[in-house]
Amino acid sequence: MPDGTVITQPPPPVVLLERRGRNRRVSPLLRRILLLNALPPFLLAASLLYLDQYQNGLLAAEVAGLRTQARIYANGVAEAAVRLDNDRPVLVPEQARPLLRRLAEPAPNTQAKLFDNTGLLVADSRVREGAGGNIVAEPLPPPDPPSAVGGLADRLVTWLLRWGAPKAPDDVVVDIGPDAPSFDWQPGFGGNAQGGTAADRAEELKLALEGGVNPYVRRTADGRLLVSVAEPATRANQPVGIVLLTSEAREVDGRLVQIRGSVLALFGLALALTVALSAYLARTLASPILGLAQAAREMRQGKGRAGTIPPALMARQDEIGTLARSFQEAATALWARVDSNERFAADVAHELRNPLTSVRSAIETLRRIENPDSRARLLAIIAQDAVRMDRLIGDIADASRVDAELSRTATEPVDVAPILGTLSELHDATRAEESSPTVTLDAPPEGLVVRGVEGRLVQVFRNLLGNALSFSPPGNTVTVRARRTGAVVEVSFEDAGPGIPEAKLESIFDRFYSERPQGEQFGQHSGLGLSICRQIVEGLGGRITAENRRSPDGAVAGARFVVRLPAA
Numbered sequence: 001m002p003d004g005t006v007i008t009q010p011p012p013p014v015v016l017l018e019r020r021g022r023n024r025r026v027s028p029l030l031r032r033i034l035l036l037n038a039l040p041p042f043l044l045a046a047s048l049l050y051l052d053q054y055q056n057g058l059l060a061a062e063v064a065g066l067r068t069q070a071r072i073y074a075n076g077v078a079e080a081a082v083r084l085d086n087d088r089p090v091l092v093p094e095q096a097r098p099l100l101r102r103l104a105e106p107a108p109n110t111q112a113k114l115f116d117n118t119g120l121l122v123a124d125s126r127v128r129e130g131a132g133g134n135i136v137a138e139p140l141p142p143p144d145p146p147s148a149v150g151g152l153a154d155r156l157v158t159w160l161l162r163w164g165a166p167k168a169p170d171d172v173v174v175d176i177g178p179d180a181p182s183f184d185w186q187p188g189f190g191g192n193a194q195g196g197t198a199a200d201r202a203e204e205l206k207l208a209l210e211g212g213v214n215p216y217v218r219r220t221a222d223g224r225l226l227v228s229v230a231e232p233a234t235r236a237n238q239p240v241g242i243v244l245l246t247s248e249a250r251e252v253d254g255r256l257v258q259i260r261g262s263v264l265a266l267f268g269l270a271l272a273l274t275v276a277l278s279a280y281l282a283r284t285l286a287s288p289i290l291g292l293a294q295a296a297r298e299m300r301q302g303k304g305r306a307g308t309i310p311p312a313l314m315a316r317q318d319e320i321g322t323l324a325r326s327f328q329e330a331a332t333a334l335w336a337r338v339d340s341n342e343r344f345a346a347d348v349a350h351e352l353r354n355p356l357t358s359v360r361s362a363i364e365t366l367r368r369i370e371n372p373d374s375r376a377r378l379l380a381i382i383a384q385d386a387v388r389m390d391r392l393i394g395d396i397a398d399a400s401r402v403d404a405e406l407s408r409t410a411t412e413p414v415d416v417a418p419i420l421g422t423l424s425e426l427h428d429a430t431r432a433e434e435s436s437p438t439v440t441l442d443a444p445p446e447g448l449v450v451r452g453v454e455g456r457l458v459q460v461f462r463n464l465l466g467n468a469l470s471f472s473p474p475g476n477t478v479t480v481r482a483r484r485t486g487a488v489v490e491v492s493f494e495d496a497g498p499g500i501p502e503a504k505l506e507s508i509f510d511r512f513y514s515e516r517p518q519g520e521q522f523g524q525h526s527g528l529g530l531s532i533c534r535q536i537v538e539g540l541g542g543r544i545t546a547e548n549r550r551s552p553d554g555a556v557a558g559a560r561f562v563v564r565l566p567a568a
Contacts, residue, residue: 093116439465
């Protein structure tokens with residue numbers, strides 16, 4: 001700045017991104033792999049933890065067994081605790097209480113209650129008379145403590161099921177049976193009496209005496225799962241009471257806890273395997289990609305040419321190996337292009353130095369001589385060198401534009417047969433003398449289609465045809481042949497000149513190489529024509545070669561240039 005203030009530019013965004021990528025402890029690719037691989041086990045575990053259908057099946061079996069047990073109790077009470085009063089069966093509470101208690105003794109987790117026809121509680125298997133007429137209530141034994149895995153699984157599942165939408169402890173877990181009320185006037189284990197109007201209770205009592213009430217399933221405040229069923233006790237087809245059995249479905253909860261524990265154990269194993277496999281997959285994917293990125297950074301910083309990509313990556317026989325080898329090939333091609341550009345710049349400097357030296361020498365000499373003839377010859381030399389430099393600069397500019405033009409110009413199907421026909425006709429129409437070489441075309445009128453850039457193909461064929469005509473003696477013929485061989489269109493130019501030295505069959509395509517016929521004026525060619533032809537043909541995926549034609553006796557009969565291009 002004019003005032004001396006120094007303005008510092010922020011580092012390039014690419015560098016910030018690279019540093020940010022290196023500072024990450026966990027690869028983003030690893031996070032994506034973990035997410036995708038862990039999602040199916042999570043969904044499977046979540047679906048298995050919601051075992052509603054299995055739980056309903058267990059509860060249905062529990063209800064069926066409890067209902068059978070209630071019918072046995074009701075039949076026993078109807079037979080042993082009933083007396084006849086005017087041929088009407090009447091329940092005897094003094095006989096029903098010990099009988100109900102004896103019947104319920106084999107089932108420690110079951111509480112049996114007996115109601116009379118009016119709905120009053122007559123007997124309870126958990127209540128008995130103690131010494132001095134005291135009433136003693138025997139609570140049910142506490143539930144067995146779950147295992148560590150089972151308890152953890154049950155707590156985890158309970159939290160998952162109730163997270164976001166907690167249920168009241170007395171919510172109904174499942175309804176079994178037809179649409180009918182549940183008879184549970186005196187819930188077990190210290191519960192409160194079920195509410196309702198007198199009409200509702202009378203209706204429920206009537207249905208219970210007829211055996212038309214549903215089982216009742218609920219959870220208590222301490223988490224116990226209770227199942228209640230009611231069966232009428234009948235004698236001579238007349239109801240004498242209602243037996244209400246309430247049982248704690250410990251086996252249902254136990255089985256659910258076991259299954260959930262197994263599910264969580266399998267899920268933990270699957271999750272551990274998923275994490276291990278994901279880490280391995282990320283290592284086989286993310287680490288090589290980071291290695292390639294590091295190699296690219298080193299290449300950009302100019303730290304090395306050969307061996308930039310780790311050999312272990314290029315030796316892999318998978319997509320990573322293919323990527324590494326392609327990256328190495330691209331790097332090799334890039335360095336080859338850099339070397340080629342350096343050589344090209346050196347060759348250009350060398351080729352321009354010669355005419356410039358000649359011009360400078362002629363100008364210095366022109367200042368010292370006064371002879372008009374000598375001055376005219378020096379001026380002619382300066383003019384020739386100026387024309388030579390102009391031609392050289394034009395060819396250099398054309399050669400430098402070829403790669404850029406081919407890289408950004410889309411190729412399209414081009415029929416080379418009409419192009420060759422046009423060049424042949426144009427030569428015949430512009431022949432300066434009758435003795436000039438003629439052109440013979442051996443090619444079909446159409447159907448030789450290749451993928452390329454038409455303008456550049458015309459330039460290649462025109463250069464090769466002009467080169468063959470310049471080497472052919474007067475009165476001879478230049479033969480142009482074109483044909484399709486498999487997936488390749490082959491075009492050849494044959495002259496009747498002196499041929500090409502065997503040691504120069506490849507060198508003639510080098511930049512600024514010139515091997516001209518005897519007697520031709522110096523400086524008419526820049527030596528870039530054949531180099532540009534190879535550059536164009538190889539840029540279109542083809543190949544150009546030079547060889548000598550032989551006569552039957554083995555002597556050199558001329559040169560042949562062959563262009564092979566992929567057929568469209």
